[in-house]
Amino acid sequence: MDKPFAITLDPGSSLANRTGSWRTFKPLYLDRLPPCNAACPAGENIQGWLFHAESGDYEAAWRALTENNPLPAIMGRVCYHPCQGACNRQNIDSSVGINAVERFLGDEAIKRGWAFPKPANKSGKRVLVVGAGPSGLSAAYHLARLGHEVEIHEAGPYAGGMMRFGIPQYRLPRDVLNAEVKRILDLGVVLRLDTKVSNIQDSMQAGQFDAAFLAVGAHIGKRAFIPAGDATKIVDAVSVLRSMEGEDKPMLGRRVVVYGGGNTAIDVARTVKRLGASEAIIVYRRTREKAPAHDFEIEEALQEGVMVKWLSTIKQAGEGEITIEKMALDDKGFPQPTGEFETLAADSVVLALGQDVDLSLLDGLPGLELKDGTVQVNQNMMTGHPGIFAGGDMVPSERTVTVAVGHGKKAAHHIDAWLRGETYAPPPKHEIASFDKLNPWYYTEAPHMVRPTLDIIRRQSTFEEVQGGLDENNALFEARRCLSCGNCFECDNCYGVCPDNAVIKLGPGKRFEFNYDYCKGCGVCAAECPCGAIKMMPEEN
């Protein structure tokens, strides 16, 4: 014993005292489902790819994005971004510009020539995809990456479906579309153009296909009966837009009336204006609030000089003029005729009243179930006929590019399982990271970056793209506005705020771990986690 005066023991460390035994609640790290992801019809892991974009690793971001959606440059232009409507950042200032960052990544990929990884294994199975619209392209992409041999049969002269023959160039430049289609074909997908499938079973037999995915869209313009003299030209919107892609531009005269209130009506009116019509007038039977077109699209059309007659129906089309009747909304919000008439000068009328599906290729297919002119599918996207799946505009659902892409992906997973005689069970969804799960104190105010818009003169006379993209700085800034809802972004808060040093930092990209030997279960980490990635659970006993 050579200890100093009055000292009998060596100092011991408090590490001997395992304070973890005090715990009645236990913190757990978890991943919650960000609301943006939950709202994405294509099932993108938005928070996941923004995470990479935030650190400036755009290629990793693009790769994470394209795990689910092979068309980011297209999506970044035409998607109606329900993700942004769900984004938690709205409660702080305004939504993250997810769509703008997606476009930046898509454009960056085209610029840098990033390609998809070639599938590792070949399954030896052959799948026929009918239609090269977004749904067919998405299915082909996922099936190819899963190792199947894919052939797309497309009736038209180009791939893209409504992305080419519907959506005008001023919203989706064709070089962008071509680049993203080509990248899918580079996976080894075979595309047969001008190959209309007239009988699905014959085509499957002829090509010895093991399964098929149908995505023929909805291309037959709905007609409305309008008493008309011979002099008035009445055409449908889809054929007008389609002819924009050919040699001969549509001849509609100087005063064009468009009938309908959806996005197609808006696109036709804006197209007609660019073709030199002095007047492009939309006639719609209900009000602006009730119109199915998105308000921002109506706004853009109005800016370009498109005019709208709300609460009006076309009664008659005559020589160089049409008669419209004013409508009034009844108590239930339905338009009712008022008996008040007006005439409008018009050289032609374009009907934009929606589209029906051409189902002729399914004639006589056993097991098939149709409803309201669409094909019924089960939750696995399979029709009543085993091995034949369908998606996109031809099945009952919202008709958007994004939904179509989502259907293609979902169907591909189920087709893959079906070919192996199995069923595909998607991974269970995490609980939603709603705003109340976050600690907003930690986020700083950061204004939303706005994309540039083409000047109005060129918007009225050319088909140049209206909306520009973000540059790298803006895109990076915008990505960093993401709150990373429900998913650890390594801010070190839990590690810093633990009064017991019971959080272990595992290093960059590896997140953190609790040291339950010392964690007393106070819950400070969970309360101070900005993004809601820690949960307190009662201890077992």
Next chain:
Amino acid sequence: MSFQPIKFYQTGTFTVGNRLLAPEERSVQASDKRYNSINSGHRACQGCGEALGARYAIDAAMEATQGQLICANATGCLEVFSTPYPETSWQIPWVHSLFGNTAAVATGIAAALKVKQKKGERNPAIRVVAQGGDGGTTDIGFGCLSGMFERNDDVLYICYDNGGYMNTGVQRSSATPPAARTATTMAVGSEPGNAFGQGKFVPAIAMAHEIPYVATATVADLRDLEAKVSRAMELRGARYIHILVPCPLGWGTASSETIKIARLAKETGLFPVFSAEYGEQKSALAIRQKLPVEDYLRPQKRYAHLFGKQPDVQVIAKLQALADRNIRKYNLLEGL
């Protein structure tokens, strides 16, 4: 403001670290190599603000001195929960003496170091910190502290203010805020809780000594706290930092809310966060979102008597007036 804010990196300056920042731009606490001056296994209550504040402050001082630090510690929770014989949580040279004489002990250590340095026996980089609770600082240790200030001894004194004698069962100290219930200021009678018009705010008294550095901080503003410790370590002579450390036990708050409560103390203006050099205010940490004092008081059981069936609007208004005075006096809305 005592430090350069980082803008727009998702969480700006508010989080402990951030993977998007270069390591040198992160807080000391974000580093996996931080000193952990006070180790795991200490017996502080769940969610103890004092245990957290002490690690924040001493780790920052260790960082500033590259580990060349000696610490004197007053009796109080911090000493009792960290060092029950024969164990200790301290991973630094650490001395405990008595409840009331810590400033004097630290003065003695500083003097001894000076002598040893003169003789060339000691590294001149070694610095001294003294620390104690509000009871040990503002009450029983106050004479020693004032002496240390007026002699301008080369010591940084850190007071962990949890508004009472917590270690002995939550008795009132001269830092207990008005209206708060403690074991000795019960919530009974016509003016329940601690009396208005008594007690003292030691940071202001320290400023009156015109010592090189005086600052206040809370466990809710880590960057600010670390910047203040590191500024204090740049200076020589007597320095004083007063850190607000919520006590879940004494305040009657949920253990998970320690940081939130400290944040509310600052955001309401009830606890002014500022710094001063040689008796003059140099900085103020601006309130981000001004909140009524009620937001701070309501979650604490020590103020429960203010929120019975009828909220005691008069007392709440008096507390609001104190917050408003702080805001005016220390420029808390604009910041400095």
